[in-house]
Amino acid sequence: MSNFIGLIRNENMKIYRRIANLIMLALLIGFIGLNGIITKTEKSAPVKDNWKQELKAENASMEKTMKKEPMMKEHYERLIAINEYRISQGIKPQENKNQWKFVSDSPDAIQFILIFTIIIAGGMVASEFSWGTIKLLLIRPVSRTTILASKYISTLLYALLMIVITFVISWLLGGVLFGFEGSPRSFLSYTDGKVVEENLIWHMWKEYGFASIMLLMMATFAFMMSTVFRNSSLAIGFSIFLSLSGTLIVQFFSSYDWVKYILFANVNLKQYFDGTPFIKGMTLNFSLTVLAVYFLVFIALTWIVFKKRDVAA
Amino acid sequence: MSRKPLVELQDVRKKIGRKEIIHGLSFNIYGGEVFGFLGPNGAGKTTTIRMMVGLMKLSGGKILINGKNIQTEYKQAVSNVGAIVENPEMYKFLTGYQNLIHYSRMVKGVSKSRIAEMVELVGLTDRIHEKVKTYSLGMRQRLGLAQALLHSPSVLILDEPTNGLDPAGIREIRHYLRELAEKEGIAVIVSSHLLSEMEIMCDRIAIIQHGKLIGVQSTKEFVESGSTRKVRFLVDEVAAARHAVSHHVKDERMTLGNGYIEAEMERDLIPEVTATLVVEGIKVYGISSETKTLEDKFLEVTGGKEVV
Known part of the structure; x- marks a missing residue:
């Protein structure tokens, strides 16, 4: 086991001792900083004392629009229900500018984390081949399976570290810009026609959790491409392309029945908790099964190819 | 070892x-x-x-x-x-x-x-x-x-x-x-x-x-191993030496020079040839044998192609 920790430390050393990878980290922090500055300078109307009347007026206008646009019915129903809940429970709408609101918006950064993780995953095995170092790496008394596992786990640890950094930097920056607050306010979510009061931080971690499924699947996919094709540009390019166009692909084929078996139709589990499933009849268990099958196929392919390959590069 | x-x-x-x-x-x-x-x-x-x-x-x-x-x-x-x-x-x-x-x-x-x-x-x-x-x-x-x-x-x-x-x-x-x-x-x-x-x-x-x-x-x-080498004898009378060496080596494997005679022979033969020369009364001033280098041998063995 101590051997395995050594391998993880090796992989980490190879990730964090490279300037290019540190620049990615700087970009992520830069993005959060920019977000903070924009939020700080942005003008927003203060919440007035007669906020109950204002919410009622807002609901009335939304109900009108809802009749004109039946497509958007669910979206408006949700907003109206939340507003009504505020009025009946006397929960004042929050101003946009406070530390916890800023922190709870931080899952937006996961788009960047996704791309950066794909870049790391796509280079993980392919770079060893292009550097020629694979020959010295694979002649040690360590099985190929163990080496592959250490590389995969290091990739996931990188993604995790990025999330933690995002959270910590957001919290610090939010505190500096908007003043530190003790406990977070509550968040109102709408599920199955009911409004539920939730802890804001719990809500935020749920957002991270949902987004992490995509992160995990695409990191695994990029890692597989890296191992199978030994070409980091191909692995990274193809994985980023799929990540960006995934939703589009699903929409394009949405008239076919088999679209529900596409990875990207299942990757957003939020659809089962907050809102409605993408395709009627899809369930959480169905999506979890599809995800598990994709995941196992990716891992199995990666492992078999890495294990069997003659290193001739 | x-x-x-x-x-x-x-x-x-x-x-x-x-x-x-x-x-x-x-x-x-x-x-x-x-x-x-x-x-x-x-x-x-x-x-x-x-x-x-x-x-x-x-x-x-x-x-x-x-x-x-x-x-x-x-x-x-x-x-x-x-x-x-x-x-x-x-x-x-x-x-x-x-x-x-x-x-x-x-x-x-x-x-x-x-x-x-x-x-x-x-x-x-x-x-x-x-x-x-x-x-x-x-x-x-x-x-x-x-x-x-x-x-x-x-x-x-x-x-x-x-x-x-x-x-x-x-x-x-x-x-x-x-x-x-x-x-x-x-x-x-x-x-x-x-x-x-x-x-x-x-x-x-x-x-x-x-x-x-x-x-x-x-x-x-x-x-x-096995193969013959060129051996050069520095002698005073090349013609007499040629006669003496011909007891051991065929004529076509000998070359005569100014003050020396070269003959291709196996290693074991060198002392015998030398002895014959001495017995025949020829003065031998020096004997040198050309050793084949690994390179010559390698080219010989592999047919001398594609060697980089």
Whole structure:
């Protein structure tokens, strides 16, 4: 086991001792900083004392629009229900500018984390081949399976570290810009026609959790491409392309029945908790099964190819 | 020299696709010797080395290292091996020291002092904390050697070990490899295209061509074996000498010069010819024999094609 920790430390050393990878980290922090500055300078109307009347007026206008646009019915129903809940429970709408609101918006950064993780995953095995170092790496008394596992786990640890950094930097920056607050306010979510009061931080971690499924699947996919094709540009390019166009692909084929078996139709589990499933009849268990099958196929392919390959590069 | 083979190749075969590129190599390598692996480009040297370290799988036969099968007991077998396969490619963005730390974490029981000792040994102490990308090829070669020796292997495999070294560096490495073999009883396996290098460095040489073993011989035997050599006798009377030598050597194998006679003969014949000359009353001022170099021999054996 101590051997395995050594391998993880090796992989980490190879990730964090490279300037290019540190620049990615700087970009992520830069993005959060920019977000903070924009939020700080942005003008927003203060919440007035007669906020109950204002919410009622807002609901009335939304109900009108809802009749004109039946497509958007669910979206408006949700907003109206939340507003009504505020009025009946006397929960004042929050101003946009406070530390916890800023922190709870931080899952937006996961788009960047996704791309950066794909870049790391796509280079993980392919770079060893292009550097020629694979020959010295694979002649040690360590099985190929163990080496592959250490590389995969290091990739996931990188993604995790990025999330933690995002959270910590957001919290610090939010505190500096908007003043530190003790406990977070509550968040109102709408599920199955009911409004539920939730802890804001719990809500935020749920957002991270949902987004992490995509992160995990695409990191695994990029890692597989890296191992199978030994070409980091191909692995990274193809994985980023799929990540960006995934939703589009699903929409394009949405008239076919088999679209529900596409990875990207299942990757957003939020659809089962907050809102409605993408395709009627899809369930959480169905999506979890599809995800598990994709995941196992990716891992199995990666492992078999890495294990069997003659290193001739 | 111990007589227990450290590396055994038994009918090793390799197929790529349908084509067999290694056709049944068998030979043993012992502790305490420097073993040369010689062959023209594309003969299968590197493929064989890759199979010895487990980078490639065997299609047939087996390779034993210290009695352990590289295929079925990979970890035990490979823990006895230190190697540089082709160029010593290191992580260029890390320092030399970080590279060594990296490899030390992959084996058991390499201490910091062992790393320092290896750094000292290959003469990189001053530069070890600089990034590898600032190193010359020779320095990378030395770092490669340090990496291969970290875990005190009993078999050291080096592909083109003197590649990119200056003459002083080559002499140093040669000296060091000999010392490793003689003092520590390590089996050192080198492949090289520098035949003259192999001649000075190796105890035994295996020649392969087209994936087949042409022969394994001691370097000395290899150079001297069987074939005839030209022997030049400096004499006072060339014509008389010709008559005397013709008792042993046919006329067409002799050449006459100004004050000397040259004849092709086997080594054992030299004293007899000399005796005849003396008996016939011819004054012999000197005898010189032209030794064939490994290079001549190699060209002779492999047909002189594609030697790089």
